[in-house]
Amino acid sequence: MxxxxxxxxxxxxxxxxxxxxxxxxxxxxxxxxxxxxxxxxxxxxxxxxxxxxxxxxxxxYQAPVWPPTEGEQRPMMHFDFQVGDLDSAVAEAVDLGATVAEFQPQENVCVLVDPAGHPFCLCLDEG
CATH class of the missing domain: 3.30.720.120 (Signal recognition particle alu RNA binding heterodimer, srp9/1)
Known part of the structure; x- marks a missing residue:
């Protein structure tokens, strides 16, 4: 643009x-x-x-709920970040203040929640 x-x-x-x-x-x-x-x-x-x-x-501000729940604030967007080492990237994100979401919908992707409550994904780059 x-x-x-x-x-x-x-x-x-x-x-x-x-x-x-x-x-x-x-x-x-x-x-x-x-x-x-x-x-x-x-x-x-x-x-x-x-x-x-x-x-x-x-x-x-109301933090979104993950996974989306009827009657609660839905996530309006989320970031996907590709990483070479999923376990290390998750550990680093947690050290910085993220939390691992309880619900994980797929392998090779980890849903985390940032300090403000926004979900984001770390995705294993297998390429």
Whole structure:
């Protein structure tokens, strides 16, 4: 997508009760850096050109429930990250503050929950 200013940008925005803390979690998990931070917003970037994850303050935030449950806040999105060593990647994510979800729907993928309650997947890259 080309912005009206002529530059290229792409990313996604994620609601969080503490955007700075969640940005630090993903920056540490991915080896990215925090590219911008201000009250209510923190941006994690792979490089100055992106991709970007924008974490935004959400008053009244309700963490999604995994697996989806009738009448509860459903996950609206989730990240999938490919990893070369699933066990090591899961251990690192847990050390950073993630929790392993109780429900695991498939082999070679581990569903975790980030510190704000968003589910994300670590997927074994078998290629």
């Amino acid at each position: 080309r912005s009206r200013t002529g530059g290229m940008w792409w990313g996604t925005s994620i609601e969080a009760p503490d955007p700075s803390a969640l940005a630090r979690f993903y920056a540490d998990l991915l080896g990215w850096h925090i590219g911008h931070e201000e009250p209510g917003t923190a941006v994690v970037a792979a490089s100055p050109q992106g991709p970007f994850f924008v974490f935004q303050q959400a008053d009244g």
